[in-house]
Amino acid sequence: MDQYKVIGKSPPRKDSKDKVKGKVKYVNDINTVGMLHTALKTSPHAHAKIISIDIAEAMEKPGVRKVITGEDIPYIVGLYLGDKYPLALGKVRHYGEAVAAVIADSEREALEALDAIKISYEELSPVRSIEEAMNEDAALVHEELDTYQHIDGIYPEGDSNVANRTKIRKGDIDLGFEESDFIIEDTFSYPQGDHVALETRAAIAEIKEDGQVIITSTSQAPFVVRSLMSSFFNIEPGKITVTAPPLGGGFGGKAGIQLEGLAYLLSKAVEGKPVKVVNTREQDMMASPGRIGFEGKVKLGCKKDGEIMAMKLHYMFDTGAYADYSVNISRAAAIACTGPYNVPHLTCDSLCVYTNHPFTNAYRGFGHLELAFAIERALDVMADKLGMDSAELRKKNAIKAGDTSPTNSVMDENTGDLSKCIDRVKELIQWEEGTYIPLGENKVRAKGMGCLWKAPAMPTNTDAGAILTFNEDGSINLNCSIVEIGQGTGTGLAQILAEKFKMDLEKIHIVTDINTRVAPHDWATAASRSLFMAGRAVMEAAEDALTQIKETAAAVLRCPSEDLDVAEERVFIKDEPHIGLDLKDVVLGYVYENGNAIRGQIIGRGRYIARRITGIDKETGEGKPALEWTLGAEAVEVELDLKDYSYKILKSACVMDVGKVIHPDLARGQVVGAMSMGLSLATDEAYVFNSRGQVLNNDLRSFKIMRYGEMPEYLVDFVETPQGDGPYGARGLGEQGIIGIPAAVINALSKAMGMQLKELPLTPENLWRARKEENTI
Amino acid sequence: MKTYKDYEAINLSINGETRKVIIKHSDTLLRVLREKLGLTGGKPGCENGDCGACTILLDGKPVKSCMMLAIEAIDKNITTIEGLSNTEIQKAFVEYGGFQCGYCTSGFLLNAYALLETHPDADDDTIKEWLQSNLCRCTGYEGISKAIKTAQKKKAGI
Numbered sequence: 064m065d066q067y068k069v070i071g072k073s074p075p076r077k078d079s080k081d082k083v084k085g086k087v088k089y090v091n092d093i094n095t096v097g098m099l100h101t102a103l104k105t106s107p108h109a110h111a112k113i114i115s116i117d118i119a120e121a122m123e124k125p126g127v128r129k130v131i132t133g134e135d136i137p138y139i140v141g142l143y144l145g146d147k148y149p150l151a152l153g154k155v156r157h158y159g160e161a162v163a164a165v166i167a168d169s170e171r172e173a174l175e176a177l178d179a180i181k182i183s184y185e186e187l188s189p190v191r192s193i194e195e196a197m198n199e200d201a202a203l204v205h206e207e208l209d210t211y212q213h214i215d216g217i218y219p220e221g222d223s224n225v226a227n228r229t230k231i232r233k234g235d236i237d238l239g240f241e242e243s244d245f246i247i248e249d250t251f252s253y254p255q256g257d258h259v260a261l262e263t264r265a266a267i268a269e270i271k272e273d274g275q276v277i278i279t280s281t282s283q284a285p286f287v288v289r290s291l292m293s294s295f296f297n298i299e300p301g302k303i304t305v306t307a308p309p310l311g312g313g314f315g316g317k318a319g320i321q322l323e324g325l326a327y328l329l330s331k332a333v334e335g336k337p338v339k340v341v342n343t344r345e346q347d348m349m350a351s352p353g354r355i356g357f358e359g360k361v362k363l364g365c366k367k368d369g370e371i372m373a374m375k376l377h378y379m380f381d382t383g384a385y386a387d388y389s390v391n392i393s394r395a396a397a398i399a400c401t402g403p404y405n406v407p408h409l410t411c412d413s414l415c416v417y418t419n420h421p422f423t424n425a426y427r428g429f430g431h432l433e434l435a436f437a438i439e440r441a442l443d444v445m446a447d448k449l450g451m452d453s454a455e456l457r458k459k460n461a462i463k464a465g466d467t468s469p470t471n472s473v474m475d476e477n478t479g480d481l482s483k484c485i486d487r488v489k490e491l492i493q494w495e496e497g498t499y500i501p502l503g504e505n506k507v508r509a510k511g512m513g514c515l516w517k518a519p520a521m522p523t524n525t526d527a528g529a530i531l532t533f534n535e536d537g538s539i540n541l542n543c544s545i546v547e548i549g550q551g552t553g554t555g556l557a558q559i560l561a562e563k564f565k566m567d568l569e570k571i572h573i574v575t576d577i578n579t580r581v582a583p584h585d586w587a588t589a590a591s592r593s594l595f596m597a598g599r600a601v602m603e604a605a606e607d608a609l610t611q612i613k614e615t616a617a618a619v620l621r622c623p624s625e626d627l628d629v630a631e632e633r634v635f636i637k638d639e640p641h642i643g644l645d646l647k648d649v650v651l652g653y654v655y656e657n658g659n660a661i662r663g664q665i666i667g668r669g670r671y672i673a674r675r676i677t678g679i680d681k682e683t684g685e686g687k688p689a690l691e692w693t694l695g696a697e698a699v700e701v702e703l704d705l706k707d708y709s710y711k712i713l714k715s716a717c718v719m720d721v722g723k724v725i726h727p728d729l730a731r732g733q734v735v736g737a738m739s740m741g742l743s744l745a746t747d748e749a750y751v752f753n754s755r756g757q758v759l760n761n762d763l764r765s766f767k768i769m770r771y772g773e774m775p776e777y778l779v780d781f782v783e784t785p786q787g788d789g790p791y792g793a794r795g796l797g798e799q800g801i802i803g804i805p806a807a808v809i810n811a812l813s814k815a816m817g818m819q820l821k822e823l824p825l826t827p828e829n830l831w832r833a834r835k836e837e838n839t840i
Numbered sequence: 841m842k843t844y845k846d847y848e849a850i851n852l853s854i855n856g857e858t859r860k861v862i863i864k865h866s867d868t869l870l871r872v873l874r875e876k877l878g879l880t881g882g883k884p885g886c887e888n889g890d891c892g893a894c895t896i897l898l899d900g901k902p903v904k905s906c907m908m909l910a911i912e913a914i915d916k917n918i919t920t921i922e923g924l925s926n927t928e929i930q931k932a933f934v935e936y937g938g939f940q941c942g943y944c945t946s947g948f949l950l951n952a953y954a955l956l957e958t959h960p961d962a963d964d965d966t967i968k969e970w971l972q973s974n975l976c977r978c979t980g981y982e983g984i985s986k987a988i989k990t991a992q993k994k995k996a997g998i
Contacts (some may be wrong), residue, residue, distance in 0.1 A: 075934055082942035083930040083949060085881020092880035171864075259977050261885045261893055261943040311883070314976050344886040365971045504952035549941030549978045732979065739980025763890035763975065772968030774981045784932025 069561040070791050072569050073728035077554045078309065078547065078575065087309050090281045091341050098337045099128060099328060104163040104174035104180050105350055106155035109189035109419040109756025110728055111201070113153060113182065115651070116163060121179035121304070126172030129332050130180065131164045136328040140295050142319045144213040144226060144423070145385040155184070156204055156384035157421045158683040158757045159349025165328055165503035166338060189419035189756035193358050193379045196416045204384060204417035217390045224417040226382060227390035229397035231411035231469050232683035239373025239408025242818045243364025247444050251437045253805070253823035255356040255381055256748040259768050260504040262311020263347035268326035270335030276327060283318040283546050284587035289579050292327060304580040309655045313548035314740070315425030318589040319388050321351060323646050348761045352424035353750070355389050356381030359437030368453050371460045376400050376411040378434065385422035388404050390415045395520035396430030397684060400469050402438035402462040403481050403516035405695050409469060411684070419756050425589060427740060427798045431517040432805070435701055436823075437808030439513040444819055453810070454489055455513050455694070458482050468677050472687040477786045477794075479694035479720025481514065484782055488512070490780040491716040492698040499814050505705045511810030512698045513803030515719075518689030519590035519795065523676040527596035529604035531560070531667030532649035537632045538570040543601065544577050544585030545593045550797050551729045552593045556601050558725055559790050563605035565630035583670070591795030592690065594725065596671050598790030603790040604669025615649050615662045674788065691786055691794045695719030697738070697803035699775070703815040708830040712742055712810065716778035717800050724781050734800035735777045740838025741804025743769035749824045850914055854879070855923025863910050869907035870894045873920060881921035881946040885975070892974030895947035896920050900958075902951045904973075921946035928991040931952050936985030936990060944976045951994055952988050
């Protein structure tokens with residue numbers, strides 16, 4: 064049973080002690096003498112022409128060194144689609160957009176100068192919803208969309224508000240509906256919100272005399288920052304160094320490029336002096352990207368016995384004013400559009416739509432969260448129509464090895480066991496006890512389910528690396544480029560290395576500040592691919608180092624290197640284990656008694672690049688874009704008061720097939736944290752707009768996330784169908800726990816209310832409204 | 841009544857030490873701790889009193905240091921996370937996963953520490969009332985809750 068020494072155990076996180084002592088240094092904790100500080104002036108309008116900006120008075124304020132406006136820095140900084148300037152130029156496209164920046168000796172002085180900047184706007188009528196954006200005579204958020212540069216695989220539609228459209232065509236959709244006995248058609252939606260990482264985004268930039276650009280930033284993707292900085296500002300990549308210290312939460316919001324470009328341009332404006340840009344909470348929610356909004360139209364056809372025959376899907380994502388990551392979120396949602404079910408006949412159009420809302424980027428779940436909300440809600444509606452248990456309907460159609468995905472790629476033997484997950488989650492939530500249980504006259508307990516699947520949405524050449532160096536005591540420095548964003552992957556990677564060396568975890572030291580100058584290349588700490596991909600790189604690096612160690616030892620011990628093994632900080636002859644050397648005497652070169660030394664230090668090198676991934680066809684979506692799929696089932700139990708529509712989430716359960724659990728406590732922590740985000744999103748998190756497109760709840764007092772005491776009982780279990788190519792069989796699990804939860808909550812409340820709810824957030828007020836509207840129809 | 845001018849040197853009692861620091865009268869305690877004294881354990885999560893990441897103890901009571909001025913802390917005993925060592929609550933946070941990213945952790949720890957000092961036998965409602973002033977986005981509060989209950993038992997010798 065206990066086959067492994069470290070894998071599958073839960074040692075303390077490597078960063079534990081510093082984190083409970085306040086010793087971890089985050090970006091905004093860095094202050095140096097001489098560093099300049101900044102403040103941003105933002106737009107009060109959702110859509111307006113900038114007529115003039117008068118900075119003269121602000122320039123005279125104490126401590127002010129420069130005031131910068133969009134005209135001073137007319138660079139395009141869009142992530143995938145070149146639609147954005149670092150500071151608005153010509154026009155503002157959303158409430159809270161950054162328009163001008165003050166650079167001053169202190170943050171206080173910068174803030175105090177903001178009021179002295181006089182901006183004159185001419186208000187334009189804002190595009191306030193997906194529906195308005197898709198109207199034929201809609202105002203255009205970007206008039207020049209067809210001239211924008213963009214990456215391959217993104218298809219903006221000029222003269223419209225569509226930033227990207229991804230198409231999936233599989234089977235014969237007409238035939239599919241002809242063969243269906245039951246068809247339902249409905250629309251499910253939820254508005255934009257925010258990541259609410261407790262740490263707001265920050266970046267520090269400095270330019271050296273030889274043109275070296277030094278960036279320290281709250282980034283999940285320091286290598287992406289380096290690469291994009293190079294292309295946006297025409298700087299040699301080798302002259303850019305990006306450091307990402309541990310982050311105070313990311314959730315996707317710190318992926319891509321954030322404040323780094325602006326910080327660089329501001330530093331450039333003051334002769335390369337170090338400049339720090341830090342978001343206030345309000346700016347983090349408004350001027351930096353938040354969570355995408357969604358509207359999904361689902362037409363679903365089933366046989367009498369529940370077999371799904373056809374799906375016609377129309378997904379529309381509210382990216383807000385700029386596309387950022389969101390053009391890829393809509394694409395990821397198309398690639399996975401059916402949820403974890405086998406669907407023979409299928410069409411999906413997934414659109415990324417511009418509005419004059421705040422812009423959005425990656426958010427935990429990345430498209431899969433949204434599509435799961437639509438599909439899982441539709442399945443419950445269908446189950447009601449069929450008179451079938453909704454869990455049974457899911458199980459009947461659960462995707463398995465040999466089936467084809469929406470992009471027509473065959474699900475391989477690594478496909479997780481969704482049916483097993485459903486069965487186990489039913490046990491955890493006591494599904495068989497009943498999913499609708501009246502409690503007296505005005506109270507009811509109800510249960511709802513939502514299944515999930517997710518594949519990393521990433522470039523086909525996504526890679527990871529690992530470098531191992533050694534210390535005099537034989538301990539190992541593990542240099543990987545996975546940013547610590549709270550998930551603790553560094554500890555998991557150290558476990559993998561310790562397992563390979565059969566060594567105590569204490570003897571593995573991890574690099575925590577990721578510096579692109581010294582760390583191996585790595586795409587990004589995103590898409591739940593870190594443990595898988597960096598884990599593979601660590602395994603290769605370990606093999607590389609072990610081979611070198613054995614070669615040195617073989618020379619000294621005068622034996623073939625293949626006769627040697629390494630464990631417990633020794634290298635020894637397998638069948639004569641008393642003959643061996645301590646690792647500490649080998650890893651920096653072996654020194655003979657007479658002083659002669661051989662071979663020198665061990666440096667382990669490992670790398671991994673995604674295997675056999677392709678893009679997808681523009682017209683049909685055909686291709687193999689997925690590295691691996693994590694599948695799972697989730698369920699919640701709610702108790703609803705039918706008089707005032709207040710409710711409590713009593714239990715929240717998740718069972719995922721993660722291949723292999725490397726660190727049970729950290730795995731559970733990821734799942735529980737993800738579920739809590741999903742619960743909070745479903746019950747309360749949404750931007751509230753007024754008729755002018757201004758956001759009314761851009762702080763944490765009015766934008767409510769879950770607080771202590773509001774959490775349910777969390778129930779978590781794992782299924783372990785090994786991922787053949789994953790490290791020790793593991794696959795990704797960081798984001799997944801959020802995906803099925805919003806659907807599970809709305810399904811439970813729909814059951815409790817005896818009606819089909821269709822929108823988030825599910826505040827008591829909105830439930831009351833839904834009931835009232837139903838009664839008036 | 842003493843008045844304070846533009847910039848002034850004041851003494852603050854922090855973690856048992858007296859620290860002299862030059863401040864502006866309108867500086868918040870959080871900014872002075874972080875920017876003048878290098879005590880960066882307290883975080884500016886919102887600087888609006890909503891998130892609790894800046895929580896410190898003032899004469900043993902949890903206070904949001906972004907919501908008060910440094911001059912208000914004169915003649916009071918300030919405890920920051922840097923002054924809390926090897927307590928049951930810190931050990932329990934490590935053991936039960938009371939944190940992930942660590943950004944809210946200092947605030948939660950100080951609040952929870954003060955709670956257990958003030959109400960060693962706090963029931964669920966009391967714990968909730970105290971800890972609702974802090975936000976955590978990573979953990980779903982499961983680890984925090986387990987950690988507090990464990991530390992409470994350990995302190996009571998159970």
